[in-house]
Amino acid sequence: MLKPKGLRAYTTGLLVAFTLIFSSLFLAVGVLTAYIVEDTIIMRLVGAQVDQIEQSLAQGESPQLNAKQRLYTEAEDIPSAWQAIILKYPSGELFTDTEDHYHFQHLSTPSGDFAVLVVEVSEVLVVTESPRAFIIFVVVFAVMVLVAVGVALKIANRVTKPVLDLSTAVAQRALVTEPMPDLPFELKQLASNFEASFSKIEQMLQRERDFTTDVGHELKTPLTAFNNLLVIASGRPLSSAEVEQLGRINADLANTVEVLLALAREESLTKQPVNVMACIEQLAIDQPQVVAGEFSIALTGDRSVVIQGNPVLTKLLFLNVIQNAIRHADSPQLNIDIAADRIVLANSAASRKQLDFMAPGVRDETSTGVGQGLYLVRRIAEKLALRVELNLGNEQFEIVFHIN
The missing domain is CATH 1.20.5 (Single alpha-helices involved in coiled-coils or other helix-helix interfaces)
Known part of the structure; x- marks a missing residue:
């Protein structure tokens, strides 16, 4: 697997290698084409001279030859170094150890006799005999290769930059919370x-x-109370009040664990409309104390109010408030008023100390609970994006949930 920083070098190497290989092939094809074109032109020139000589022979005239042309009418007259090639092929090239270069072509004479024209063509060679032109070509080609390599580097940087930016952003995300590029x-x-x-x-x-934090904070107090009762029970039988307290602690533990698990689940992030009045009405009729007439819930307000939240957490929010009121209220009645921007739950209460009942473990000296109920209410409300306000005064214990 490539390292992130090696991707650019790897891509650059591939593009540069491709550019060099392609350029070398282009150079080879260009040089080969130049030789082929040069040979073709020379053969056509030689062919034109052959046509003139054949025309002169057909008219019975003696052909006019220049210093570069040799006409052989007898095979024996051909230099021995050339005989094998000339007698084997109708036309072609003759290479020598000197700078001279020859092309030959057989003639068609009126009598059908043997005749071949050999022409020295070194003066008309461009590719072979003009090193200056070849050097210019190579220099221009080298410049073009350098330009192509530069373009390849820019392309490699442009292509790999988004990937490297993404890799850097992913690596930095573990250190700094920043949006992706x-x-x-x-x-x-x-x-x-x-x-x-x-x-x-x-x-x-x-x-x-x-x-982890909630478990450490919220289960410590009830477990301590539970252990204290177990110590008492090991020495003597528990009184009816202690047994009742043990039952409340057990119920508080069960409720706390249920709330903590609900808060920890990923499903708690899923939001959907929840009708507040319908939810509270269902919770009210599920309370044995309400059914038995030992506690009453007065529900007023707008029946159409909905909040966006997880249905399970919403139910646990109001259930905890209702059960806290049933257990700890000074009077057996809870008044609930529902409006579009707030939900108010209140009951009459004697004057209480100004304590932060929303903090973990905080309870009134008259309370027999473990001080976790309203703290759990605050935690659930935070998850539901509801702002909680606790009002103590005028012999009222009032909790207000502000709907954003």
Whole structure:
């Protein structure tokens, strides 16, 4: 697997290698084409001279030859070094150890006799005999290769930059919470998927941290009370009041564990409309004390009010408030008023100390609970994005949930 920083070097190497290989092939094809074109032109020139000589012979005239042309009418007259090639092929090239270069072509005479024209063509060679032109070609080609390599480097940087930016953003995400960069093409969707995955992981880790903290804070007090009663029970039978207290502690533990698990689940993040009055009405008729007439709940307000939240957490929120009121209220009645921007739950109460009942473990000296009920209410409300306000005064114990 490539290291992130090696991707640019790897891509650059591939593009540069491709450019050099392609350029070398182009050079080879260009040089080969130049030789072929040069030979073709020379053969046509020689062919034109052959046509003139054949025309002169057909008219019975003696052909006019220049210093570069040799006409052999007898095979024996051909230099021995050339005989094998000339007698074997109708036309072609003759190479020598000197700078001279020859082309030959057989003639068609009126009498059908043997005749071949050999022409020295070194003066008309361009590719072979003009090193200056070849050097210019090579220099121009080298410049073009350098330009192509530069373009390849720019292309490699441009192609790999989004991937490297994404890799850097992913690596830094573990240290700093920053949004993913805006990337082009399919990388934008990939970055979005990374962003969603990181968000889920962060939420999961936060829920795990919250659960660990909550368990440490919220179960310590009830477990201590539970252990104290067990110590008492080992020495003597528990009184009816202590047995009742043990039952309340057990119920508080069960409720606390249920709330903590609900807060820790990923499903708690799923939101949907929840009708507040319908939810509270269902909770009210599920309370044995309400059914038995030992406690009453007066429910007023707008029946159409809904909040966006998880249905299970919403139910646990109001259930905890109702059960706290049933257990600890000075009077057996809870008044609930529902409006579009707030939900008010209140009951009459004697003057109480100004304590932060929303903090863990805080309870009135007259309370027989473990001081976790309203703290759990606050934790659930935070999860549901509801602002909680606790009002103590005028012989009222009032909790207000402000709907954002």
